[in-house]
Amino acid sequence: MSEKVLMKGNEAIAEAAIVAGCRHYFGYPITPQTEIAAYMAKKMPKIGGTFLQAESEIAAINMVYGVSSTGKRVMTSSSSPGISLKGEGLSYMAGCDLPALVVNVQRGGPGLGGIQPSQSDYFQSTRGGGHGDYHMIVLAPASVQEMAELTVKGFELADEYGITSMILADGTIGQMMEPVSLDFDLKPMPEKPWATTGTKMAREHNITNSLSLVPEELEKFNFARYEKYKKIEENECRYEEYMTEDADIILCAFGIAARVSKNAVNEARSKGIKVGLIRPITLWPFPKAPFAKAATHAKAFISVELSMGQMIEDIKLSTECKVPVYLCNRAGGMIPDPKMVMDMIEKVKAGEN
């Protein structure tokens, strides 16, 4: 008998979260991520967990803040406009160094936009999302299997560093169905001596709080937090390289755009054009090393995105602008197809010769 099950990307996130020990889900429905909430609503009551449909996204993220303070694994999920509403809560959680998993299954924007897939929340998520000096770990799955794996990883990293992990998916990966194995090597959950679990008159009060009355103190917290971010940047960059070693043209893409790009790499190679792909899996921390390495031999980069080219800044910073970066994109809910990427490859190649 097969060990795999057939799941939608959104369902894979929900089930993987349960496997990772998450028993608290708070959310407010929005397409195209509603299956996460629907799955949790069906499953949580059966396993002694909590599913709660909050009155708003703002309420949901603050419930996440509360449960996280008690040391439990907790999550919320939404899609682009809903994540904007959660921005304040995300910033408060960062100010308290609280771990949590937040899922953004992006749709086209800005504003209410549409319900078709998009990657246009790249800036919002990689630069923090809310106000203040902070970051989230941002994970970009490119398959239903990765939706599950990165959910588990997201919880583990969140607990390890005291940070919010965000799964930055898009409507396509959320909605597509693929076989998934839910067999994970789980790390044991770390101790959380800071959790507000009751003193039992045996210790000092634990307090989760993002308000500092003394600016000198607040500055100290911010410097310390950025020491932590430095460690994350050193240790947690993830990426996939595909046929980059001898490549003249490097495609850069994450999520669904990386799947399209991989097809284009194969087609280009069959025509004798040396093309490779770098797929960042962590968008923050951005994996600068493979880009810097590729810039020593590649003649051009093409960023393939479902946005107006939001990743280009990070590519240029990573390569110190040594090589031109072109954009091949669709926006507003549209997806580039392999032919469009192939046309761009040929155009760039012609320009290079």
Next chain:
Amino acid sequence: MNYKRLTLLCGHYGSGKTNIAVNMAFELRKQREKVAVADLDIVNPYFRTKDSEKEFRESGIRLICSDFASSNVDLPSMPADLYSITDDKSLSIILDIGGDDRGALALGRLSEKIIEENDYEMLMVINKYRPLTRDAQSTLEIKNEIEFASKIPFTGIINNSNLGAETTAEDVLDSLEYAEEVSKLSSLPIVMTSVESGLYDALKNKISNLFSLNLQAKII
């Protein structure tokens, strides 16, 4: 298959109802002149029978569907010509219903007339490789929830057990026992086993009432 005037496809979310509905419509069109597909999915704005609108038109199959299906307007709405399903008895119709009990609610206001006319099959599509219907017991739970919401009792089962593009003939054969158990516990016949057309030849001598599916186009 021997079609009644109305063929209703219900089942767990993502069990494969829409692909079966599309293929049934084309088969039914070969047998009858006036055929329609009713897309009554109020759960999912994506992957609708409406996605095959062009092919239906070319084959002379009428589509009964909300104007907002497969659009950016995420409205769980009913088609304007909903009542042709029960009122126009010259039509043979495949009804594609949304997943789970939430989707089956769409049948609520049609159920009385459908049962009164009594020329229908109410088929439950099952897939043992879906995480919430991995065994007969959990499948029956969903069956009961759907019957409660739709107010129409099931008359048969379609075994559509698959693992998407990775499905092997073995996976399908391994699901037969599960389908038999669902059938036994519910006293419903297995009216067909459906497989992707690429697996049809490998299985046609091993499974009776095998139905070949051409899948709706996928983007990537």
